[in-house]
Amino acid sequence: MDELIKDLSSATEYKEGFVTEVDQEYVPKGLNEDIIRMISAKKQEPDWLLEFRLDAFRKWQRMTPPQWGHLKLPRIDFQDIIYWAAPKRDEDRPDEIDPALMETFDKLGIPLHEREVLAGVKPKGEVAVDAVFDSVSVTTTFRKTLAEQGIIFCSFSEAVREHPDLVRKYLATVVPAGDNFYAALNSAVFSDGSFCYIPKGVKCPMELSSYFRINASGTGQFERTLIIADEGASVSYMEGCTAPMRDENQLHAAVVEIIVEKDADVKYSTVQNWYPGDAQGRGGILNLVTKRGICKGSGSHLSWTQVETGSAITWKYPSTILKGDDSSSEFYSVAMTNNYQQADTGTKMIHLGRRTRSRVVSKGISAGHSENSYRGLVQMGPAAEGARNYSQCDSLLIGSTCGAHTFPVIRSQNPHAIVEHEATTSKISEDQLFYCTQRGISPEDAVALIVGGYAREVLSRLPMEFAVEAQKLLSVSLEGAVG
Amino acid sequence: MDNRIYVIGRDYAPQFLRLDAGEEVSMTLVFLPGRDAQLSMEVDLVGPGARLDLAGLYLCPGSERVDLQVLVRHASGGSFSRQLFKGIVGGSARATFDGLIYVAPDAQKTEAYQENHSLLLSDTARVESRPQLEIYADDVKCSHGATTGYLNPDELFYLRSRGIPEAEARHLQMQAFLAPVARRLPDALAEEIYASLP
Numbered sequence: 001m002d003e004l005i006k007d008l009s010s011a012t013e014y015k016e017g018f019v020t021e022v023d024q025e026y027v028p029k030g031l032n033e034d035i036i037r038m039i040s041a042k043k044q045e046p047d048w049l050l051e052f053r054l055d056a057f058r059k060w061q062r063m064t065p066p067q068w069g070h071l072k073l074p075r076i077d078f079q080d081i082i083y084w085a086a087p088k089r090d091e092d093r094p095d096e097i098d099p100a101l102m103e104t105f106d107k108l109g110i111p112l113h114e115r116e117v118l119a120g121v122k123p124k125g126e127v128a129v130d131a132v133f134d135s136v137s138v139t140t141t142f143r144k145t146l147a148e149q150g151i152i153f154c155s156f157s158e159a160v161r162e163h164p165d166l167v168r169k170y171l172a173t174v175v176p177a178g179d180n181f182y183a184a185l186n187s188a189v190f191s192d193g194s195f196c197y198i199p200k201g202v203k204c205p206m207e208l209s210s211y212f213r214i215n216a217s218g219t220g221q222f223e224r225t226l227i228i229a230d231e232g233a234s235v236s237y238m239e240g241c242t243a244p245m246r247d248e249n250q251l252h253a254a255v256v257e258i259i260v261e262k263d264a265d266v267k268y269s270t271v272q273n274w275y276p277g278d279a280q281g282r283g284g285i286l287n288l289v290t291k292r293g294i295c296k297g298s299g300s301h302l303s304w305t306q307v308e309t310g311s312a313i314t315w316k317y318p319s320t321i322l323k324g325d326d327s328s329s330e331f332y333s334v335a336m337t338n339n340y341q342q343a344d345t346g347t348k349m350i351h352l353g354r355r356t357r358s359r360v361v362s363k364g365i366s367a368g369h370s371e372n373s374y375r376g377l378v379q380m381g382p383a384a385e386g387a388r389n390y391s392q393c394d395s396l397l398i399g400s401t402c403g404a405h406t407f408p409v410i411r412s413q414n415p416h417a418i419v420e421h422e423a424t425t426s427k428i429s430e431d432q433l434f435y436c437t438q439r440g441i442s443p444e445d446a447v448a449l450i451v452g453g454y455a456r457e458v459l460s461r462l463p464m465e466f467a468v469e470a471q472k473l474l475s476v477s478l479e480g481a482v483g
Numbered sequence: 484m485d486n487r488i489y490v491i492g493r494d495y496a497p498q499f500l501r502l503d504a505g506e507e508v509s510m511t512l513v514f515l516p517g518r519d520a521q522l523s524m525e526v527d528l529v530g531p532g533a534r535l536d537l538a539g540l541y542l543c544p545g546s547e548r549v550d551l552q553v554l555v556r557h558a559s560g561g562s563f564s565r566q567l568f569k570g571i572v573g574g575s576a577r578a579t580f581d582g583l584i585y586v587a588p589d590a591q592k593t594e595a596y597q598e599n600h601s602l603l604l605s606d607t608a609r610v611e612s613r614p615q616l617e618i619y620a621d622d623v624k625c626s627h628g629a630t631t632g633y634l635n636p637d638e639l640f641y642l643r644s645r646g647i648p649e650a651e652a653r654h655l656q657m658q659a660f661l662a663p664v665a666r667r668l669p670d671a672l673a674e675e676i677y678a679s680l681p
Contacts, residue, residue: 070617380631382606397621400589406616412631415603419632425618425625 017245056187135191262297281340284312504530531561573604
C-alpha cells in the first residue's frame with residue numbers, strides 16, 4: 001500500500017485549468033470607497049444599493065478575518081486584488097455573446113445553446129443556466145420558458161434593475177452585511193450572481209443552475225446569489241465552478257441566501273471544483289463562502305448537497321435557520337482533499353420552530369498532505385419543542401501524512417428536543433483492497449470503488465446531471481493519492 | 484485494574500496524567516448536585532499499550548455551572564482510550580462538555596472512543612457538548628458520539644401503567660441512564676447519587 005501511495009503521488013491534470021483569451025476590462029486594483037462607487041456605477045445601480053455597499057464596506061473595515069478555522073490561510077492583501085473584471089462587449093453587437101466565451105462554456109460542458117436544446121439538436125438535459133464569467137453574467141438560458149410560469153431567473157444585476165422591490169425586500173435578510181468578515185467584503189464589492197424567484201404554488205419545471213468561472217488573473221470573484229421560494233413553490237438549484245491553473249492564490253468570497261416560505265421546498269446542490277493548486281500546494285482558489293438559508297414558513301424544507309473537491313482552501317458552512325414550525329433541513333456533504341488542500345467545512349442547523357427536523361451527513365476524505373475538518377453546530381432553541389437532529393460525520397484517511405478532524409458543537413436549550421451526533425474515522429483496509437485486486441480490479445479502480453461506496457449516500461442525493469460528474473470528479477481528485 | 488474515583492469538590496482530581504508504555508488507568512469522575520465545578524484534564528498516552536478508561540457523571544438539578552474539559556492525546560501508536568460522560572441537567576443549571584481526542588502523526592493503531600450523553604429536564608437548563616477529533620494518522624479506529632435528549636415518555640407510560648408512581652418511575656429512568664457510569668462506583672456513593680436525583 002505504501003508503495004502504491006508513493007507510486008501514484010504524481011499530480012493529475014486539472015482539465016478545467018485553461019485560460020480564455022478575451023479582451024477584458026477591469027477596475028483599478030485595490031479597495032476603497034471610490035472603487036465601490038465605480039463598481040456600482042458600472043452596474044448602474046440605484047442609490048440604496050450603493051449605500052448598502054458602502055455601509056458594508058465601513059463595517060468590513062472595522063472587522064478582522066476569523067481565525068478559528070483549522071486552516072493555514074496565506075495572508076491576503078486586500079489592496080492587491082482587482083475587484084471587478086469583465087469581458088468586453090462588442091460595441092456593434094451588444095446583445096451577442098462573444099464566441100470565445102461560448103466556446104469556453106462549451107468546453108466546460110455547460111449548455112448555453114438554448115436553441116439547439118429546444119430544437120433537439122443537443123441531448124436534452126433540461127437545465128436553465130446562468131453563466132457567470134469573472135464579474136458578470138454572460139447569459140441566462142430558458143428565461144422565457146420560465147417566465148411563462150412567473151419564475152424569475154436572471155443575473156443579480158438584472159434583478160436589481162428589473163425587480164428592485166423583490167431584491168430590496170430580501171437582500172441581506174439571511175446573511176446581514178456585517179455577518180462576518182468575508183460576507184461584509186462580499187456585500188461591499190459583490191459583482192454578479194444569480195437571482196431566482198419562484199412564485200406561489202409553482203413547481204419549477206426544470207433544474208436551475210449557475211456556473212461560475214474565474215478567468216482573469218489577479219482578480220477575485222464575489223458573487224451573490226439570492227433564491228426565494230414563495231409559498232408552496234419548489235425548485236432544484238445547482239451550482240458549479242472552475243478556474244484556470246495559476247501559481248497565485250485567487251480569492252472567491254461568495255454569499256448565498258435562500259428564503260423558503262411556507263410549505264416551499266428548495267434543493268441546493270453544489271459541485272465545487274475550483275482549481276485546487278498543484279501537487280506542491282502552489283496556487284489554487286481560496287474559497288471563503290457564506291451560505292445560509294431560512295425555512296421561514298411552517299412545513300418548509302431546504303436541502304443542501306455539496307461535493308467539494310477543488311480549492312486550495314475551503315471555508316464554508318451552508319446553514320439553515322429552521323424558523324417555521326415543522327420545517328426540515330438536510331445537509332449532505334462529501335469533502336475531498338488531496339496534496340496540500342485544506343478544507344474546513346460543515347453546517348449549522350439552528351432549530352427555532354416546533355417539531356423542526358434536521359439531518360446532517362458529512363463524509364470527509366483526506367489524502368496526500370491535506371487537512372480536512374468537519375465543523376458544525378446544532379442548536380435547539382427554547383421554543384424548539386419536539387425538534388430532532390441526527391448528524392453523522394465520517395472521515396476517511398488515505399495515507400499517513402494527512403489529517404482528518406471533527407469539531408461539532410451541540411447546544412440544547414429545550415427539554416423536549418433530541419440531538420444525536422456520531423463520528424467515525426477509518427481508512428481503506430488492506431482486506432477491502434485485497435478483495436478487489438484479487439478479482440482483477442486495479443488498485444486505482446478499487447480505491448475509487450471503495451470511496452464511491454463510502455460517498456454514495458451523499459452522491460445519490462445529487463440531481464442526475466451532477467451525480468455522474470461528481471463521481472468522475474472524485475476519482476480524478478483521488479488519482480495521485482493512492483489511485 | 485483498580486478504578487480511581489474522584490468526587491469533585493471532595494477529592495483532588497489530577498489535571499495532568501501521563502501514561503507510559505503498558506500503563507493502564509481507570510478513572511471515574513463524579514459531579515454531585517449543588518456545586519459549581521470547573522475541571523480540565525489532560526491525559527497523554529505516550530507509550531504503546533497505554534490504556535485509559537475514563538468515565539464521569541454530572542448531576543445538575545438546580546442552578547449549577549459545570550464545565551468539563553478533557554483532552555486525550557495519543558502521542559504514541561498502539562494506545563487505547565475510552566471515555567464515557569453522562570449528565571442530567573435541570574433547573575437553571577448549565578453544563579458544558581468539551582472533549583478532544585488528539586492522535587499525533589504516526590501514532591498508528593490507536594484506538595480512541597468518546598461518548599457524551601445528557602438529559603435535559605427543564606426549559607431553563609442549558610447543555611452544550613463539543614466532542615472533537617483531531618487525527619493525523621490513518622491506521623486508527625476513532626469514534627465519538629454525543630446526544631442530548633429527555634426522559635422518554637413511552638418508557639414513563641410503561642412504568643406508570645404498571646402501578647409505579649410518576650416520581651419513582653422518573654427516578655428509575657434516570658438511574659438506568661446513569662447506570663453505565665454509576666456501576667463503576669462503590670455502593671455507598673451510587674446510593675448517594677441516586678438519592679440526590681431530582
